[in-house]
Amino acid sequence: MANNAAPLEKLIEEFAKFPGIGRKGATRMAYQVLSMSDEDAQSLAQAIQDAHTRLHRCPVCQNFTEQEICPICAGAKRDKSVICVVEKPRDVQAFERTREYHGMYHVLHGLISPMDGVGAEQLSVKELLARLKDGTVQEVIMAMNPTVEGEATAMYLAKLIKPLGIRTTRLAYGLPVGSSLEYTDETTLYRALAGRDEL
Structure with missing residues (x-):
């Protein structure tokens, strides 16, 4: 050393x-x-x-961009009625790679974590709520990791958004393809059961 x-x-x-x-x-x-x-x-x-x-934060979704407004927010073909709320800019890239999601995003730049001294005021919550005021948004998808902090953040945001009459959903959590039931933890099994679909 x-x-x-x-x-x-x-x-x-x-x-x-x-x-x-x-x-x-x-x-x-x-x-x-x-x-x-x-x-x-x-x-x-x-x-x-x-x-x-x-690079700076897009004034709309808070993702990093070089332009004044990021290409996703500026895109005419995006569904402006749905916002997917994510923890980090990297999460946006993960969703974009699926090529299945065509709505908008909102990047929080963290999660509520009292143990680490991170409260809602340190995240881009005010900016999210401002986007919901004009009546365009019909659904907000909570796409945080299934951790204690992710759950707490999703519940906090859902409480703020519900009174606005906007549908609040969360990602379905379940069994990964190729996994074995006997090695799956109880929470994942419960979520997989609760989020089951019809065949």
């Missing part, structure tokens, strides 16, 4: 700030950067700088 040159140690420390990256992973990444050509290292640094300075 102490025997690393100062610039290398600083690089390791910066990589270690990423979620899920420990000291070992950060050290590997730092050495990978050192093995790059000057041109590639400059290109990486420029890509980080550009992402940081040129």
Whole structure:
């Protein structure tokens, strides 16, 4: 640790700030950067700088964009009556890859987590509620991960949205294809049972 040159140690420390990256992973990444050509290292640094300075939150859905309004919000063919609420910008990409969802999105940039000091005021809840005022939106889909924080956030938002007369739904949670019933936890089995469809 102490025997690393100062610039290398600083690089390791910066990589270690990423979620899920420990000291070992950060050290590997730092050495990978050192093995790059000057041109590639400059290109990486420029890509980080550009992402940081040129991207901003879309004023409508809060997803990251380079344009004034993101291409999804600006898209004429999107169904403006449905909003899918997600935790992170990456979740939008996951839904878009399915090519099955054609509605709008809203990115919260986190979940309510009192243990981590994150309340509704730190998320883009005000912006979501503002979008629901003009009567265009008929359904809001809660698409958070099935965690304690995800459930708490979905319930909190549903309580705020229900009085507006807008249908609030959540993603069906069930058994993944190819899984075995005997190894499935009780909550997943219950959800799969509750969300069953007719054949």
